[in-house]
Amino acid sequence: MERPARRRVPRRLRTPYAPALALALVAGGFAAWAGQDWYGAAHDDRAAYAAQRDRALAAGEQAVQNLNTLDHRDLDRGLDLWEASTTGELHEQLTSGRDGFADQVKEARTVSTARVLSGAVTELDDRAGRARVLVALRVTVRAADGTRTDKDSRMLGELTRTDGRWKLSALGQAPVGGAPAG
Amino acid sequence: MSTTRHHINRQRLRQARAARPQAVEARPGTRGAAVRTAVKAPPSSHRDEENGPARSRRPWGLAALCALTVLLGAFAGWAHAQAEALRAEPARTNTALTDVARTSEIKGQVAEAVDRLFSYDHADPAAFDRAAKDLLTGKAVAQHRELFAAVRERADARKAVITTAVTETAVERIDGDRARVLVYADQSSVATAGGKAAAQQDDGVYAAAMLAVDTVHRDGRWLITSLDTFDRT
Numbered sequence: 001m002e003r004p005a006r007r008r009v010p011r012r013l014r015t016p017y018a019p020a021l022a023l024a025l026v027a028g029g030f031a032a033w034a035g036q037d038w039y040g041a042a043h044d045d046r047a048a049y050a051a052q053r054d055r056a057l058a059a060g061e062q063a064v065q066n067l068n069t070l071d072h073r074d075l076d077r078g079l080d081l082w083e084a085s086t087t088g089e090l091h092e093q094l095t096s097g098r099d100g101f102a103d104q105v106k107e108a109r110t111v112s113t114a115r116v117l118s119g120a121v122t123e124l125d126d127r128a129g130r131a132r133v134l135v136a137l138r139v140t141v142r143a144a145d146g147t148r149t150d151k152d153s154r155m156l157g158e159l160t161r162t163d164g165r166w167k168l169s170a171l172g173q174a175p176v177g178g179a180p181a182g
Numbered sequence: 183m184s185t186t187r188h189h190i191n192r193q194r195l196r197q198a199r200a201a202r203p204q205a206v207e208a209r210p211g212t213r214g215a216a217v218r219t220a221v222k223a224p225p226s227s228h229r230d231e232e233n234g235p236a237r238s239r240r241p242w243g244l245a246a247l248c249a250l251t252v253l254l255g256a257f258a259g260w261a262h263a264q265a266e267a268l269r270a271e272p273a274r275t276n277t278a279l280t281d282v283a284r285t286s287e288i289k290g291q292v293a294e295a296v297d298r299l300f301s302y303d304h305a306d307p308a309a310f311d312r313a314a315k316d317l318l319t320g321k322a323v324a325q326h327r328e329l330f331a332a333v334r335e336r337a338d339a340r341k342a343v344i345t346t347a348v349t350e351t352a353v354e355r356i357d358g359d360r361a362r363v364l365v366y367a368d369q370s371s372v373a374t375a376g377g378k379a380a381a382q383q384d385d386g387v388y389a390a391a392m393l394a395v396d397t398v399h400r401d402g403r404w405l406i407t408s409l410d411t412f413d414r415t
Contacts, residue, residue, distance in 0.1 A: 020247040027254035034261035041265040046280045050273040053280070117412045118394045120352035120364045124279055134352040134364050136392045136412060152412065154366045154392045156350070174350055174366045177388030 052126050059166035060133040060159050061119040067171060068114035068139045068153070072105045087162045088169035109144035117152070129161030134174075278353040278361070285353050291404045292363045292395055293348040299326060299406070300346035300369060300391075304338050319398065319405040326409060340373040346391070359399035367391045 041047070063085035070078040079102060082094050117136040124131045135155040142148050158170035268274070279285055298313040318326055337344055350366040369389045396408040 017244065017247075020244055020251065024247050024251040024254065027251045027258065030258035031254040031261070034258040034265065038261040038265040038268075041268040044268075044274075046277075047268070047271070047274050050276065050280050053278070054273045054276075117392075118354065118364050118410075120354040121279060122350070122352040134350055134366065136364060136394070138412070152392065154350075154390060174390070176390040177368050177370065 049124070049126050053121050053124050053131075056124060056131040056159050056161075056166045057119055057121050057133060060121070060131070060157050060168065061116045061135055063159075063168040064119075064133075064135040064137060064155050064157055064171065065114045065116050067168065068137060069112055070105060071111045072109045073111075075102050075105060085168055087160050087167035090169055090171060091167075111142045112139055113142075114139045129166075131159040131161075131166065133157045133159060275357055276355040278356045281356060284356055288353055288356065288361050288363060288397065288404055289351045292365065292397060292406070293351050295404075295406055296348050296365050296367055296393075296395070297346055300330070300344070300367065302330070302334060302337050302342075302344040304341045304343065304374075307334075307338075310334075317406055319400070320407045322395075322406045322408050329409065329411065337371065342371045342373040344369065344371040354394070361397045361399075361404065362394060363397065364394050365392065367393070 066081045066085045069081075079094075079098055083091060083098075086094055115138045117138055119133060119135040122132045122134060133156075135157060137153040137155050139151050139153055140148055141151070154174040156172055156174050157168050159166045160169040161167075277284065295313075295317040298309075299317060302310050314323065314326055333344065336342070346367050346369045348365055348367045352364045354362040354364055369391055370387060392412065394410040394412070395406050396410075397404040398407050399405075
C-alpha cells in the first residue's frame, strides 16, 4: 500500500525540483541576512558619529592652519580665507579687526605658513553641532629680512557646525603653567 | 461515381483503423506513430502522455527557480560586500570617541603614564626607572632614554625635581588594541642645589610640551610603544 504512494511522489518530484527549491530557499535566506546586515551597516549611529568626528577634525585642522597662514603680498585672499574658516564670535572679531591687522602685517611684511603636526577631537556633540579639537601646529614666520623662525603652538579650537559645515568659533593656545599664554 | 465510392470506402476504412488509437492518442497529427506505440506498448504511451506536457512545463519552472537562486545569491554576495566595505571605512575602524569607555580609559592611562615618565626626582631615580620599565615597550624605551638623558644628568647635578603635568589629551585614533594620543603637558623643575641663581632661573618656569604617543593594549593596560615629539628634522 505504501509502495505505490511512495513511487508516485518521486515520479512527480523525481526531477531536480526539490534540490532547486532547496537551493533557492537557502539563497533567499542568505539574501535576507546579507540585506539586513547591509542595512544595519548603512544605518549605524556610531558610523554617523564617527563620520562627524572625522569631518570636524578635518575642518578644524584646515581652519587652524588657515588662521596661521598669511602672506603680506596676498593679504586679501588670506584674510578672506580666515573669515570663511570661522563663525560666531571669532568670525566677528576677525571681521572687525581686519583692517587694523592688515595694516600691521603690511608694515611687518611677514609671511607665515603653518603646518599641522597632529590633531584630534576631544569632545563632539553631534546633535548640537559643537566640537573641541587639539591641533599641534608648527608656524614658520619669514620676516622681511628673510630670517625664518619656527614656532610650535599647542592650539585649542572650538568648532560649530553651521549649515552642515564645521567652522572654528574659538581658537587659542593651551595655557602654560595655568596662565594663558596668548 | 466509382471514384467517389472508392474514396468514401477508403475514408471509412481509415476512420475505423484510427478509431481506437485516436481514443488514446488525442493528437491527430501523430496518429500513425501513436497507433504503433499504442499497440506495442500501452504503458509507454501512457507515460508519454503524462510526461509530454510536463516536460514542456518543467524546464520553465526549473529555469525560473535557478534564475531566482542565482539572483538571490548574487544579491546576498553583493549586499555582504557592501556591508563589509562600509565597515572597513577608516572612519568606522577608528573608534576614538565612538567608544566612550575605551577613549576615556586611554586618556586616563596615557596622562598618568606621561606624568610619571617625564617627572624626575634626583632623590628617587628608581621611581623614574620603574616607570620606564612599567609603561614603555618597544622602541619607546630607547626614545624615552634618549629624550631624558641630558635632562636627567642636569637634574642630578643640580639636585632638581622635575615635574610634568599633562594638561590636555585627545585620542586621535583607536584601532582595536592600538591607539594614538595627542598630549599637551607642562613641565617645571625646582633645583635644590647650585645656589640661588640656578634656583631662580628654574623656579616657577613652565615649559610647554606637546607630543603624540602610540599605545598598545597589553595585559589589561595601555603601554606606550612610541613617543613622537615632532622633532624638526
